Amino acid sequence: MLQSARQEVKTALEQGKRVAPRMVGEVALVTLDSPCQIHPLVAQTWRLRLKDKIVIVANTGYRPGWVHFAARSATGRDLIAFLRDKAPAGADENYGNGHEQATGGALRPEGWAEFLGKLGVDQAARVGA
Secondary structure (H helix, E strand, O other): OHHHHHHHHHHHHHHHHOOOOEEEOOEEEEEEOOOOOOHHHHHHHHHHHOOOOEEEEEEOOOOOOOEEEEEEEOOOOOHHHHHHHOOOOOOOOOEEEEEOOEEEEEEOHHHHHHHHHHHOOOHHHOOOO
């Protein structure tokens, strides 16, 4: 059973790494739909490739009714402050936790839609909202 779970995560991670980011200003946004908690690993991978961007990887499939996301950056930018500036109404302790260079959280779809709007993602391009 453990080997099967390990293979599932490995396959999901390989697929997740192939999802191209969408550039929105200073943000590179990647949207996944996986039951595996791969969003932090995918964010770290893209952080190394896109050194001038804030990488946000969202996972709409990790927990039903939520969008989990990981934010990483090689810019030196304080990601906690960045997320605080973009916080949707009702963001709670599930949002913007971690540290300045590796943070993330979880939002309900309505909050995620508001967050995407604050990032400048147009309505037609929103996935998971």
